[in-house]
Amino acid sequence: MNLLNKYKYLCMYFISLLSDVTLSIPVRMDAMPDEAAVANTWGAYVRGAVLVLRESGRALTRGMVAVVKGANGADGGGISSSAALGCAVLLALESANDLEVSHEENIQLDRRIENLHLGLNNGILDQSAVLLSRACHLTYIDCQDCTHQLIPAPWLNTPSDPPVRFLLAFSGLRRALSCTPGYNLRVQECADAAAVLLAPALPPGETLAGTRPCLSQVSLAQFEEHKDKLEENVRRRAEHYFSECRRVHEGVEAWRAG
Numbered sequence: 128m129n130l131l132n133k134y135k136y137l138c139m140y141f142i143s144l145l146s147d148v149t150l151s152i153p154v155r156m157d158a159m160p161d162e163a164a165v166a167n168t169w170g171a172y173v174r175g176a177v178l179v180l181r182e183s184g185r186a187l188t189r190g191m192v193a194v195v196k197g198a199n200g201a202d203g204g205g206i207s208s209s210a211a212l213g214c215a216v217l218l219a220l221e222s223a224n225d226l227e228v229s230h231e232e233n234i235q236l237d238r239r240i241e242n243l244h245l246g247l248n249n250g251i252l253d254q255s256a257v258l259l260s261r262a263c264h265l266t267y268i269d270c271q272d273c274t275h276q277l278i279p280a281p282w283l284n285t286p287s288d289p290p291v292r293f294l295l296a297f298s299g300l301r302r303a304l305s306c307t308p309g310y311n312l313r314v315q316e317c318a319d320a321a322a323v324l325l326a327p328a329l330p331p332g333e334t335l336a337g338t339r340p341c342l343s344q345v346s347l348a349q350f351e352e353h354k355d356k357l358e359e360n361v362r363r364r365a366e367h368y369f370s371e372c373r374r375v376h377e378g379v380e381a382w383r384a385g
Contacts, residue, residue: 175240176216210253213237230258248314271343281385320365
């Protein structure tokens with residue numbers, strides 16, 4: 128079964144990252160590799176994809192042999208290679224087993240691969256970009272309510288060439304987030320900041336125990352009022368969050384304006 132042709136737009140996305148390395152990952156439903164056997168390899172994403180589909184109640188009766196081909200040394204370069212691979216494997220397994228799964232659910236399934244089976248506390252940004260983006264559109268994602276907008280380029284459907292060009296430059300630095308403890312630490316620092324900033328607005332006697340506060344629940348006014356209560360590192364994380372939100376909104380407006 129040729130699964131690559133059906134999902135060429137995803138596979139080509141990953142191939143463009145790893146064009147000189149070929150990785151063969153046999154996946155058998157009756158002989159899954161244990162976690163240690165694929166630790167810190169791309170095989171961990173394949174194993175995770177099988178597990179999250181099973182955990183969602185899907186019956187997987189057909190396996191596959193997946194071949195990933197791409198550019199030597201560019202994996203781990205910060206351009207969503209892990210999300211591209213996870214989404215591609217989910218789609219391929221779903222096709223092989225005649226499963227209908229929406230993009231929205233696959234976004235959450237891919238997040239579960241990394242959260243539950245790789246120990247990475249990431250969100251849904253990369254998966255959403257892989258599955259929801261379209262050519263000549265800006266993908267505007269609200270990670271709090273999992274909604275998105277596709278904003279067409281101002282020059283779309285015009286006879287002239289696009290007035291902009293995009294350059295992707297690889298710095299040569301690579302990192303696997305699942306092996307980088309600093310990433311999960313920064314996620315925790317953002318949660319710590321949210322807990323401190325939300326606490327003053329809680330009713331008397333109520334706490335945030337048992338919840339996972341997010342900075343998306345905090346208004347800019349709350350941050351400005353209570354930021355002095357934050358430790359320096361935690362405050363810097365919160366400042367970065369709010370500055371990034373502002374930059375995104377300004378970027379959307381600039382895109383709409385051409």
